[in-house]
Amino acid sequence: MSRTSSAKKSETSNGISATVPEDRIPPRERIVSTAVELFRERGIRGIGVDAIADAALTNKMTLYRHFGSKDELVCETLRRASEKADAIWRDLEAAHPGDSRAQLDAWVEMRAQCLNGEPAGCDLANAAIELKGEGHPAHEMIERHKAEQRDRLAALCSAAGAREPQLLADTLTLLLEGARVSRQAMGAAGCCGHFAKACRAAIASFT
Numbered sequence: 001m002s003r004t005s006s007a008k009k010s011e012t013s014n015g016i017s018a019t020v021p022e023d024r025i026p027p028r029e030r031i032v033s034t035a036v037e038l039f040r041e042r043g044i045r046g047i048g049v050d051a052i053a054d055a056a057l058t059n060k061m062t063l064y065r066h067f068g069s070k071d072e073l074v075c076e077t078l079r080r081a082s083e084k085a086d087a088i089w090r091d092l093e094a095a096h097p098g099d100s101r102a103q104l105d106a107w108v109e110m111r112a113q114c115l116n117g118e119p120a121g122c123d124l125a126n127a128a129i130e131l132k133g134e135g136h137p138a139h140e141m142i143e144r145h146k147a148e149q150r151d152r153l154a155a156l157c158s159a160a161g162a163r164e165p166q167l168l169a170d171t172l173t174l175l176l177e178g179a180r181v182s183r184q185a186m187g188a189a190g191c192c193g194h195f196a197k198a199c200r201a202a203i204a205s206f207t
Helices: 003-013 025-041 049-055 060-066 070-095 099-116 123-130 138-159 165-186 193-207
Strands: none
Touching: 003 193, 025 049, 025 070, 025 123, 049 060, 060 070, 060 099, 060 165, 070 099, 070 138, 099 138, 099 165, 099 193, 123 138, 165 193
């Protein structure tokens, strides 16, 4: 992939309009969006700062001016992923204000759609596996994010009137994480295709 095509690919896939001239996109944004794509394609340890800077149409000096280290850049890409996950909760509340059961059902549908849009799996979970045992500063962020997502789901299950809302939240979380791994191992036509149906069955058994 050429330097220019790589940058354009990351800009488009991370919400930056492909019609915006490259010199109008702030260097920091180019670096982060490019790093997201390259980490997904090659792994965090499989790509260096020189290659990231080159693909982002900048240089290593500029990269280090915005990020003190590669680890800091990794944390920023994962923070962006966490923000996208948080946006799902805002969308649920906006779409179904005051209706917790409708929000829970919509959570299932939105997560099923997200599965189709993340063929490489969850960025945070992938990072946790790749960086395991290295004492990377991203680990604390990942653990906090996953715990917060599970706790918000448990609160929603409780508000929806579920029996044993903590157990239901754990069940739905395991189904989601398992579906992400299954999609990578077996493809979209594998058992991850039954994610929504399995979630609905679990919810029915607790309500």
